[in-house]
Amino acid sequence: xELWFTEKQTENFxxxxxxxxxxxxxxxxxQKLDMVETEEFGNMLILDGMVMTTQKDEFVYHEMxxxxxxxxxxxxxxxxxxxxxxxxxxxxxxxxxxxxKATLVEIDGKVIEYSKQYLPEIAGKLEDSRVxxxxxxxxxxxxxxxxxxxxxxVDSTExxxxxxxxxxxxxxxxxxxxxxxxxxxxxxTDNPWFKADLxxxxxxxxxxxxxITRLYIANIPTYPSGMWTFTLGSKKYDPLAVSDxxxxxxxxxxxxxxxxxxCFVLPKFVADLTK
Amino acid sequence: xELWFTEKQTENFxxxxxxxxxxxxxxxxxQKLDMVETEEFGNMLILDGMVMTTQKDEFVYHEMxxxxxxxxxxxxxxxxxxxxxxxxxxxxxxxxxxxxKATLVEIDGKVIEYSKQYLPEIAGKLEDSRVxxxxxxxxxxxxxxxxxxxxxxVDSTExxxxxxxxxxxxxxxxxxxxxxxxxxxxxxTDNPWFKADLxxxxxxxxxxxxxITRLYIANIPTYPSGMWTFTLGSKKYDPLAVSDxxxxxxxxxxxxxxxxxxCFVLPKFVADLTK
Numbered sequence: 001x002e003l004w005f006t007e008k009q010t011e012n013f014x015x016x017x018x019x020x021x022x023x024x025x026x027x028x029x030x031q032k033l034d035m036v037e038t039e040e041f042g043n044m045l046i047l048d049g050m051v052m053t054t055q056k057d058e059f060v061y062h063e064m065x066x067x068x069x070x071x072x073x074x075x076x077x078x079x080x081x082x083x084x085x086x087x088x089x090x091x092x093x094x095x096x097x098x099x100x101k102a103t104l105v106e107i108d109g110k111v112i113e114y115s116k117q118y119l120p121e122i123a124g125k126l127e128d129s130r131v132x133x134x135x136x137x138x139x140x141x142x143x144x145x146x147x148x149x150x151x152x153x154v155d156s157t158e159x160x161x162x163x164x165x166x167x168x169x170x171x172x173x174x175x176x177x178x179x180x181x182x183x184x185x186x187x188x189t190d191n192p193w194f195k196a197d198l199x200x201x202x203x204x205x206x207x208x209x210x211x212i213t214r215l216y217i218a219n220i221p222t223y224p225s226g227m228w229t230f231t232l233g234s235k236k237y238d239p240l241a242v243s244d245x246x247x248x249x250x251x252x253x254x255x256x257x258x259x260x261x262x263c264f265v266l267p268k269f270v271a272d273l274t275k
Numbered sequence: 276x277e278l279w280f281t282e283k284q285t286e287n288f289x290x291x292x293x294x295x296x297x298x299x300x301x302x303x304x305x306q307k308l309d310m311v312e313t314e315e316f317g318n319m320l321i322l323d324g325m326v327m328t329t330q331k332d333e334f335v336y337h338e339m340x341x342x343x344x345x346x347x348x349x350x351x352x353x354x355x356x357x358x359x360x361x362x363x364x365x366x367x368x369x370x371x372x373x374x375x376k377a378t379l380v381e382i383d384g385k386v387i388e389y390s391k392q393y394l395p396e397i398a399g400k401l402e403d404s405r406v407x408x409x410x411x412x413x414x415x416x417x418x419x420x421x422x423x424x425x426x427x428x429v430d431s432t433e434x435x436x437x438x439x440x441x442x443x444x445x446x447x448x449x450x451x452x453x454x455x456x457x458x459x460x461x462x463x464t465d466n467p468w469f470k471a472d473l474x475x476x477x478x479x480x481x482x483x484x485x486x487i488t489r490l491y492i493a494n495i496p497t498y499p500s501g502m503w504t505f506t507l508g509s510k511k512y513d514p515l516a517v518s519d520x521x522x523x524x525x526x527x528x529x530x531x532x533x534x535x536x537x538c539f540v541l542p543k544f545v546a547d548l549t550k
Binding site for chain 2: 006010011012013014015016017018038039040041056057060193217218219220221224225226227252253254255256258259261262265266267268269271
């Protein structure tokens with residue numbers, strides 16, 4: 001018998017991956033959590049039927065969420081990750097020696113638990129002494145923070161289920177308040193092929209709050225369309241104005257200092273969503 | 276009953292698309308040809324089980340094959356397209372007013388026939404007076420040409436079936452001979468996630484023949500991994516050295532003059548394939 005996992009990424013299109021075995025399946029307090037071992041992508045974390053991360057391609061998302069804002073900010077010391085319970089963004093954040101503290105606020109403790117068990121090379125750095133892990137509601141955490149963080153990264157699921165509040169203008173206003181006066185935030189904002197309206201709406205909302213609002217892209221094979229977008233809002237520093245000497249050596253598989261700027265050069269139909 | 280078409284893009288991974296109906300299916304002299312109407316991507320041309328083009332995302336591939344070399348060459352007049360029987364590359368080539376003649380050499384006349392019938396907005400320009408369509412073996416056509424073309428574009432299927440000869444060093448040497456002394460060629464060279472060896476080998480072969488060899492990328496949702504590569508070989512002109520005044524206005528949905536250079540900025544693991 002062959003087992004295949006299929007994610008319907010839209011009503012009418014999806015990806016399908018051959019499964020060696022199911023490692024864990026559970027209805028948590030917040031969502032359906034599945035961890036499977038695939039032939040092509042290694043272990044794969046699936047939440048509410050949607051691929052969150054895989055061992056083979058996780059580096060793209062995690063590097064691109066973390067390094068673009070962290071190399072844009074001249075001295076990021078205090079970093080917050082909202083969501084991201086698999087720990088991959090935290091792992092990348094810790095590659096920056098300026099970072100003194102990285103806080104992870106993940107609503108679902110089960111995501112952390114099973115990522116540590118089945119995705120150890122992704123989640124392993126959650127044990128680092130600079131990291132504080134809070135199992136809590138990211139929306140509430142943001143609402144209670146003020147003038148505290150240099151960089152905030154929103155590593156959420158899609159705007160269904162527990163993440164629905166994380167795509168609202170009220171949330172972005174809260175982020176602005178939680179950031180210091182020269183803070184930067186970035187959020188994953190889905191793909192331009194099937195979710196153009198979402199990107200357009202987020203760009204509009206963020207632009208009303210942050211003086212510098214930008215969209216950048218990366219290729220993630222297991223995400224819908226393979227092209228993923230990230231919306232960046234910044235109070236002071238422009239990611240396109242980073243000078244060359246700002247970049248220090250870090251080990252990456254996707255991000256480079258050249259890509260730091262090229263990832264903002266958008267295909268025309270994507271650029272049109274930012275206007 | 277719901278009908279879904281599934282392409283196994285590797286042994287263990289694929290895409291699946293809901294089908295409204297099958298428009299045509301036929302074993303041609305060279306390959307299995309299917310034309311289906313999908314819910315998500317409109318009409319879709321499938322050869323030997325692999326998606327070739329769809330109405331929704333075809334513009335990416337066709338624009339990126341055509342405009343990168345055509346804006347690199349200062350005065351492309353005589354252009355050859357090998358393969359590409361759907362006519363999409365030809366449509367883009369004809370947007371360049373310098374082009375006096377565009378020759379299409381497609382081995383399988385059935386691809387042309389059913390593209391005209393079911394993909395008219397892609398194939399319609401094959402009737403243009405500047406276009407000559409030859410139903411012939413591209414490998415042989417290249418072997419018989421000398422010092423003739425300004426730009427050659429290889430719009431082939433994967434290196435299985437009729438296209439296997441189009442990924443050989445002998446073919447690239449033939450292309451060099453068929454090009455004028457300042458000619459440029461580009462070929463689609465699959466994706467870096469599942470076909471890294473192919474890209475590395477083509478880069479090595481082309482580099483031994485063309486003084487300027489480059490790799491660029493584009494996002495195509497219906498192709499494996501969503502990230503597609505194109506290998507460009509040039510005798511004289513560097514696509515990265517094109518000056519701004521060279522670009523003239525054309526109507527596109529993906530290509531822009533900024534992307535002309537940014538598409539050569541590769542993720543690290545892809546850049547490593549070119550070394």
